[in-house]
Amino acid sequence: MVELGPGATWINVYAALEPHHISTAGGRISGVGVGGFLLGGGIAFASAEKGLGVNNVINYEVVLSNGTIVNANEAENEDLFWAMKLPSTNYGIVTRFDMRTYPSSAIWGAVNVYPFTPTLASELYTQSKKWGHDDTNKDNMVSVAIMRNKGMSLALAVQVNEAGIAHDPLTSSAPIMHLETTGSTYKVVREVVDGALAATTRTRWHTITTKIDTEYFMDIFEKSESIMKPHDDRENILWSIAVQHFQKSCINAAKESPIFNALGQGKDDLLSIFTNNIRMEWANPDDDAALDEAAYELGTLAETEARKRGILNDFIYLNYADGNQPVYERSVTPGDMEKMKEIKKAYDAAGIFDRLWRGGYKLPVERGNMSQTDADNKHDEL
Secondary structure, eight states: OEEEOTTOBHHHHHHHHGGGTEEOSOOSSTTOBHHHHHHHOOOOTTHHHHOOGGGGEEEEEEEOTTSOEEEESSSSSHHHHHHTTSOTTSSOEEEEEEEOOEEOSOEEEEEEEEEOOHHHHHHHHHHHHHHHHOSSOTTEEEEEEEEEETTEEEEEEEEEETTOOOOOOSOSSOOSEEEEEEEOHHHHIIIIIHHHHOOOSEEEOOEEEEEOOHHHHHHHHHHHHHHHGGGTTSTTOEEEEEEEEEOHHHHHTTTTSTTTTTTGGGOSOEEEEEEEEEEEEESOGGGHHHHHHHHHHHHHHHHHHHHHTTOEEOOOOGGGOOTTSOHHHHHSOHHHHHHHHHHHHHHOTTOHHHHHOOSSOOOOOOGGGOOHHHHHHTTOOO
């Protein structure tokens, strides 16, 4: 077990764990914060086996709205422990996360970037699809993306093996950039993932969840290019459409959390698309309005097309959501929503966090009972 403060970043955590040859189900980019990652779910390198990061939290130290400090775990405040698997800013201020650790002397990671061609991108998605349907190979994480940067279309593949076993690339095509290493989680994040996916100052995200469908992603990228090409000259513009998998094993590891029933109880292999890949990045504040609008248009296009093809799952992954997406309304079932509201009443009956804690995603309330302040806060980003 490891005790984590919410203000730490994951690279700090991995640096501390490295000498002990252990790891935990944490973030995959160094600058990601512990608190935000775990309060929204948390896709980890080991998620195929261990579920989301939040499914590996065994205790929360929480400051309630009345100033009381409590622990929430399987033995104490069990109802709050369940709700804290998707809490955002509704239930309390977490001052410590206690997480499971596991032995990890070395993992393997590789990032390859290729010039985009429809044939190559289709090959990457097809290989990713095979992995996404393979629920027995739980050591691997695969993510692929198609992106456009400075007027050039590219394809990217990220591969990680938790057992430290190197794998062949997803395609035999020659990459224009290749990063690869075997070592601690700290080493792989620092030398491989950060080298290819370092964040810029301004971003916009949008996420949807679908069944795995290669043709869909190819079609969406083609349609998206017409929206984004007029923005090619904007400073440091990068946009991408990426996929990350929720395999049945990952979904089933979330049984004791509010999202399990909304994800279909592990009946389908699903994947998440997001505008960190529809992730939009840029540098100039003067471009905010135009690129916010473009991101919204891309997200709407992707969701409309997925619904039309019958592959959309209504689940919205909180950590990749746009500030205006109805996360709770679509990420938990009506029955679980009522349970979350009852727990909210038990721990914050006066709605202190609704009124005084800006940001985050708020549990929906009847509009007739909601003040303007509550309405303004409803879907702000963390």
